[in-house]
Amino acid sequence: xxxxxxxxxxxxxxxxxxxxxxxxxxxxxxxxxxxxxxxxxxxxxxxxxxxxxxxxxxxxxxxxxxxxxxxxxxxxxxxxxxxxxxxxxxxxxxxxxxxxxxxxxxxxxxxxxxxxxxxxxxxxxxxxxxxxxxxxxxxxxxxxxxxxxxxxxxxxxxxxxxxxxxxxxxxxxxxxxxxxxxxxxxxxxxxxxxxxxxxxxxxxxxxxxxxxxxxxxxxxxxxxxxxxxxxxxxxxxxxxxxxxxxxxxxxxxxxxxxxxxxxxxxxxxxxxxxxxxxxxxxxxxxxxxxxxxxxxxxxxxxxxxxxxxxxxxxxxxxxxxxxxxxxxxxxxxxxxxxxxxxxxxxxxxxxxxxxxxxxxxxxxxxxxxxxxxxxxxxxxxxxxxxxxxxxxxxxxxxxxxxxxxxxxxxxxxxxxxxxxxxxxxxxxxxxxxxxxxxxxxxxxxxxxxxx
Amino acid sequence: xxxxxxxxxxxxxxxxxxxxxxxxxxxxxxxxxxxxxxxxxxxxxxxxxxxxxxxxxxxxxxxxxxxxxxxxxxxxxxxxxxxxxxxxxxxxxxxxxxxxxxxxxxxxxxxxxxxxxxxxxxxxxxxxxxxxxxxxxxxxxxxxxxxxxxxxxxxxxxxxxxxxxxxxxxxxxxxxxxxxxxxxxxxxxxxxxxxxxxxxxxxxxxxxxxxxxxxxxxxxxxxxxxxxxxxxxxxxxxxxxxxxxxxxxxxxxxxxxxxxxxxxxxxxxxxxxxxxxxxxxxxxxxxxxxxxxxxxxxxxxxxxxxxxxxxxxxxxxxxxxxxxxxxxxxxxxxxxxxxxxxxxxxxxxxxxxxxxxxxxxxxxxxxxxxxxxxxxxxxxxxxxxxxxxxxxxxxxxxxxxxxxxxxxxxxxxxxxxxxxxxxxxxxxxxxxxxxxxxxxxxxxxxxxxxx
Numbered sequence: 001x002x003x004x005x006x007x008x009x010x011x012x013x014x015x016x017x018x019x020x021x022x023x024x025x026x027x028x029x030x031x032x033x034x035x036x037x038x039x040x041x042x043x044x045x046x047x048x049x050x051x052x053x054x055x056x057x058x059x060x061x062x063x064x065x066x067x068x069x070x071x072x073x074x075x076x077x078x079x080x081x082x083x084x085x086x087x088x089x090x091x092x093x094x095x096x097x098x099x100x101x102x103x104x105x106x107x108x109x110x111x112x113x114x115x116x117x118x119x120x121x122x123x124x125x126x127x128x129x130x131x132x133x134x135x136x137x138x139x140x141x142x143x144x145x146x147x148x149x150x151x152x153x154x155x156x157x158x159x160x161x162x163x164x165x166x167x168x169x170x171x172x173x174x175x176x177x178x179x180x181x182x183x184x185x186x187x188x189x190x191x192x193x194x195x196x197x198x199x200x201x202x203x204x205x206x207x208x209x210x211x212x213x214x215x216x217x218x219x220x221x222x223x224x225x226x227x228x229x230x231x232x233x234x235x236x237x238x239x240x241x242x243x244x245x246x247x248x249x250x251x252x253x254x255x256x257x258x259x260x261x262x263x264x265x266x267x268x269x270x271x272x273x274x275x276x277x278x279x280x281x282x283x284x285x286x287x288x289x290x291x292x293x294x295x296x297x298x299x300x301x302x303x304x305x306x307x308x309x310x311x312x313x314x315x316x317x318x319x320x321x322x323x324x325x326x327x328x329x330x331x332x333x334x335x336x337x338x339x340x341x342x343x344x345x346x347x348x349x350x351x352x353x354x355x356x357x358x359x360x361x362x363x364x365x366x367x368x369x370x371x372x373x374x375x376x377x378x379x380x381x382x383x384x385x386x387x388x389x390x391x392x393x394x395x396x397x398x399x400x401x402x403x404x405x406x407x408x409x410x411x412x413x414x415x416x417x418x419x420x421x422x423x424x425x426x427x428x429x430x431x432x433x434x435x436x437x438x439x440x441x442x443x444x445x446x447x448x449x450x451x
Numbered sequence: 452x453x454x455x456x457x458x459x460x461x462x463x464x465x466x467x468x469x470x471x472x473x474x475x476x477x478x479x480x481x482x483x484x485x486x487x488x489x490x491x492x493x494x495x496x497x498x499x500x501x502x503x504x505x506x507x508x509x510x511x512x513x514x515x516x517x518x519x520x521x522x523x524x525x526x527x528x529x530x531x532x533x534x535x536x537x538x539x540x541x542x543x544x545x546x547x548x549x550x551x552x553x554x555x556x557x558x559x560x561x562x563x564x565x566x567x568x569x570x571x572x573x574x575x576x577x578x579x580x581x582x583x584x585x586x587x588x589x590x591x592x593x594x595x596x597x598x599x600x601x602x603x604x605x606x607x608x609x610x611x612x613x614x615x616x617x618x619x620x621x622x623x624x625x626x627x628x629x630x631x632x633x634x635x636x637x638x639x640x641x642x643x644x645x646x647x648x649x650x651x652x653x654x655x656x657x658x659x660x661x662x663x664x665x666x667x668x669x670x671x672x673x674x675x676x677x678x679x680x681x682x683x684x685x686x687x688x689x690x691x692x693x694x695x696x697x698x699x700x701x702x703x704x705x706x707x708x709x710x711x712x713x714x715x716x717x718x719x720x721x722x723x724x725x726x727x728x729x730x731x732x733x734x735x736x737x738x739x740x741x742x743x744x745x746x747x748x749x750x751x752x753x754x755x756x757x758x759x760x761x762x763x764x765x766x767x768x769x770x771x772x773x774x775x776x777x778x779x780x781x782x783x784x785x786x787x788x789x790x791x792x793x794x795x796x797x798x799x800x801x802x803x804x805x806x807x808x809x810x811x812x813x814x815x816x817x818x819x820x821x822x823x824x825x826x827x828x829x830x831x832x833x834x835x836x837x838x839x840x841x842x843x844x845x846x847x848x849x850x851x852x853x854x855x856x857x858x859x860x861x862x863x864x865x866x867x868x869x870x871x872x873x874x875x876x877x878x879x880x881x882x883x884x885x886x887x888x889x890x891x892x893x894x895x896x897x898x899x900x901x902x
């Protein structure tokens with residue numbers, strides 16, 4: 001079997017974990033992953049009621065050697081808006097961009113995360129086929145709820161740490177800083193995802209008859225949103241920044257040395273008139289080491305064709321807050337609730353409904369597993385590995401830290417313009433194959449450690 | 452034929468003029484109206500490319516007597532949200548409320564406006580059948596774009612005033628102040644309906660990767676919205692109140708004498724925790740004589756099930772401004788555009804797209820046609836007619852004023868809790884029949900005028 005053909009088959013399955021209409025597809029993607037791990041021992045779909053299965057497998061035959069816990073996820077983000085895709089999200093297509101020599105594979109899940117998860121799986125399969133053994137002990141835990149809250153893995157890790165005993169976790173769900181720059185991510189933002197609900201009148205009302213007397217929940221929502229973040233990108237929730245730990249001077253200096261063209265980033269990646277965020281804070285620190293508040297969508301009233309003069313009875317905003325070390329999700333949720341209560345105008349009721357939360361994480365870069373990974377990456381790419389952080393959230397890193405007490409090695413094989421969570425998600429295929437190579441090198445290096 | 456059965460048949464046609472998918476239905480509703488007017492002369496569907504037809508008919512055989520121009524509309528608002536209707540919007544259902552002795556007819560369009568338009572049509576049909584003649588000359592103009600901008604009637608009235616020559620217009624599209632209180636509306640708010648468009652990045656972006664650097668058009672929209680109206684309901688657009696003409700002390704005093712229980716209004720009609728709007732201004736003045744700004748819906752990002760962490764590339768807010776005498780729509784649009792430009796935060800582009808506009812209007816209550824109408828209403832209801840204004844917008848009143856130079860008599864047969872533009876729109880049936888009676892009395896009274 002061929003690694004790329006296998007990936008394409010996996011990507012054809014629309015495993016959108018947040019959409020119950022795709023529950024069957026999500027299960028098929030889990031079964032596909034289990035099939036890929038069939039050469040290992042104890043291959044199992046770990047089930048829980050109403051949850052997408054965890055895919056588990058292990059191969060524990062390297063006595064006296066470290067155990068690595070490989071993590072990835074088989075679920076994907078919803079593909080909307082569909083009309084902005086140049087090829088259908090679940091019909092993988094290979095196209096080349098002018099600015100890089102290799103091909104791209106376009107599909108929802110190509111970079112986030114099936115393509116990267118498969119680098120880990122394929123490296124292990126290949127070694128096993130070639131050698132009949134592995135230099136380290138391995139466990140796989142591939143989840144199906146990374147894009148929809150991850151409650152199943154959270155419960156499983158918390159209640160079955162003995163089944164996941166390992167020395168380090170290896171996570172392929174981050175990106176390289178630049179196309180030929182091997183990158184290890186040592187910090188992740190946490191997240192609080194939820195909904196702000198605002199209720200006004202009992203029913204939708206005519207804005208001519210009631211305008212001037214009835215509360216408008218969309219107006220109230222705008223007031224609440226602007227009360228949580230000012231026009232300079234500062235979150236104005238009391239206490240929200242209190243636990244924010246600034247990066248060390250060494251880390252700031254390293255970030256300042258990263259090869260980076262802010263004008264090109266603005267023009268090619270973002271494409272807005274200018275960048276935004278806290279003006280007094282440098283870009284990487286804003287992206288990696290500062291909390292954020294973002295509105296993802298606002299429901300309520302009339303958004304169809306034409307003109308409907310309705311004062312909606314209710315409005316819901318889908319929002320998230322990114323957290324950074326050492327913020328604590330439970331405390332932050334309480335701060336958010338109080339700030340929303342304080343900002344709620346008269347005439348409406350408002351509440352915050354938490355959908356999921358994950359703690360931020362920071363890994364010590366001097367750890368020998370992290371150092372081994374850096375060397376493996378440097379060898380594969382023939383370039384010095386850089387240490388970065390990521391603005392995204394990978395909740396399992398916090399879980400593994402809290403319950404398994406192990407560091408996480410975040411191998412980055414994605415690229416910054418992979419359009420994660422957006423139309424035209426892609427994977428740069430040379431990195432897919434280098435990812436397999438680097439994972440093999442990593443296993444060989446760590447296989448030389450005694451424990 | 453029976454008036455109620457006829458109304459029910461008309462209401463079964465989902466003539467949603469703003470939705471092109473219902474263009475066929477909207478035409479059927481026009482043809483139905485033409486059929487109702489078949490006993491008159493010159494019955495015609497006046498067509499314009501891409502427009503819903505105007506239904507015209509006349510009966511001009513009362514030499515030396517005034518001519519009345521009867522106006523109504525056969526189109527309706529979209530029925531969404533469908534799940535809040537107790538019976539389907541286009542399957543008329545008769546139910547009784549405990550607090551009134553008569554039946555209600557529930558259907559989209561029952562009160563706005565097929566039911567009220569039919570009172571005028573039926574009065575004329577009945578008189579013609581009984582007497583073979585009418586005491587006045589009449590013209591009918593029934594439009595199909597009242598809920599979607601009304602461009603066709605606007606063009607027709609402006610370019611063919613000679614075809615509509617009349618002494619007064621009679622419009623049945625307003626409401627009674629209270630169930631047994633005959634009401635003539637002498638003032639209407641105008642409207643500016645449009646969309647605020649905000650554009651940020653080129654494509655939707657991942658809030659983890661880009662949060663802190665990329666602009667969020669939904670956040671920018673919230674900033675723009677709150678910059679247009681403060682939390683006390685004051686519109687903060689420079690110059691917006693400059694031409695607002697306050698009601699006379701006499702009018703204010705009459706409004707203060709209206710039978711009205713603000714607590715019951717809040718509890719039964721609005722149902723919010725409290726009323727809102729400018730705190731220093733009395734309720735009727737806020738509703739009838741002050742401009743408003745309302746957000747009707749916000750499109751952009753993700754509002755489906757589950758959690759999608761997207762920074763949307765763009766957002767659109769559907770908004771309206773109600774205008775009062777002597778505000779001028781064109782000038783107000785320019786003020787709105789400038790205020791949006793001033794409120795647009797860095798990182799995004801914003802613009803205001805006008806969908807339609809109508810001037811506010813005020814009619815002189817001492818006009819003999821208005822006085823005749825008041826007497827006809829008083830006779831039908833056996834109660835003194837009160838003069839009110841309406842917070843809604845009936846653009847034809849301004850059109851008739853500007854191009855035909857005639858006053859409009861606004862006969863109100865709807866009730867305040869008819870749920871116009873909302874789920875469970877209804878018509879109180881006793882008023883439907885009294886509307887027919889009052890229209891007959893009005894024609895007889897005006898038929899005694901010489902011109």
